[in-house]
Amino acid sequence: MKFIIKIIKDLPIYLWSGWGAIASIFLFIALWDLGNQLYGNLVLPSPKETFYTLYTMLYEGTVWDDMLLTIKRAIYGFSISLLLGSFLGLVSGLFLTASMMSRPIVTILVGMPPIAWIVLAMIWFGMSDMTVIFTVCVASFPIIFIGALQGTRTIEGDLKEMADSFNLPFRMKLLDVYFPHIFSYIFPAWVSALGMSWKIVVMAELLSANDGIGAALAIARSQLDTPTALALVVIMIGSLLLIEYLIFEPIKREVELWRD
């Protein structure tokens, strides 16, 4: 609770520090416009046209349903791998054998291209929500798993000994010694897994669904409707930026104050 209040209190200062970021985004848009002037509207529509298309899409409202659907799928997949990855990672971090055995499997999972998972999922589940959710889940699982595993594996023996010397009760050991350490590993893993989920969900939809942002992107491509395609990309990137900088970054700042 104390944390949440502090996060909200520090939010204005944090937002104020965002001017630099905004400046660099504007610079990027300027370059984009230069590209438009060089290559023409069909290849790269101007930022103005793109944002206008975006505005009409949002105003007419059809895109909202797609967005909600995509978010829903991403969140389902992400939540499953969050729970499963955190739990299994923590448990296998506790046992040396388990962490040794899980290593090669995780390497395989990380190395397997998501597109291969999508193909397999399409064969297994057909053109359904399940295909998308499954792919998101499989792709983000190893990231979280590794974070959790390293978190538990790297707890220092020195601090454990110190905790023993003060006879800390089990609950305190967990909350004051183990949890903050593990969290400092697992939280960044969650953030990058969420980013991964968001990218994968669109890709999976593009190939294997009839609705959602990804499917809308596929339709825009087939109609050579570049402004719509770019507007959809803006939606995707914009939402990711919002989540990352409005939710995760402030939390991270507060929780990791103690880090170098």
Next chain:
Amino acid sequence: MERLEELVVENVSHSFGFDDILKDISFKLQKGKVLSIVGPSGGGKTTLLHLCAHLLDLEEGKIKNSFKTTSYAFQESRLLPWKNVIDNISLGLKAKGIKKEKREEASKKIALEFGLEKEDFEKFPKDLSGGMKQRVSFARAMVTKPSLLFLDEPFSALDIGLKKELQNMLIKSIENENLSVLFITHDLMEAIKLSDEVLLLKADPVGHIVQTYEYNLPQNLRDDEFVYEQTAKLLSNRTIIETFELELK
């Protein structure tokens, strides 16, 4: 009548796998006394201290500890990096279930006594110097008002000034609160300055006690001269030379 507080170690031996570390160690530490175990590095001193503090499981022999409360100060500060100075100091009090306001008050008081400033209270260990960390670590051990304090070379990494300051604080607590200390060090002068009894631990072939020295002069009366004199006396002793392998080759 109050129960007698003492630490009795009888015939303790210990090994890690096939590596014998300690053999037949026996000594007794009484309330209000300071006992040092001196020996070269790698002689099993820390192992012995860990055994006494129940941080390691005893294999052979007997250790009876009837002190009401104990605490431990390590060679490194071992602070929790995610807790600020006050929360670190009050860790032991929190473990005892003492209320938040009370433990913070006690921690703040002892922090000031240990030469920390008010503006340091909210700092995290990463923003503290090595000496400050060691002060915090020492304060953390002392704030629980232990009856027996285990010290694992806590002064070895400190500069001369801070070393003296913390040693004097320790001497004050020994006098005022009748604190008992089990102290391990490789620094003979430190041992002579602080202890009532010094045990010499020889590492070769297996850690064992070769000699015991007693000092009866109260700690606050031991000036530098006394310490130098006694150290010189010890250093000319054959046993000491062999134990520390000081011989010029």
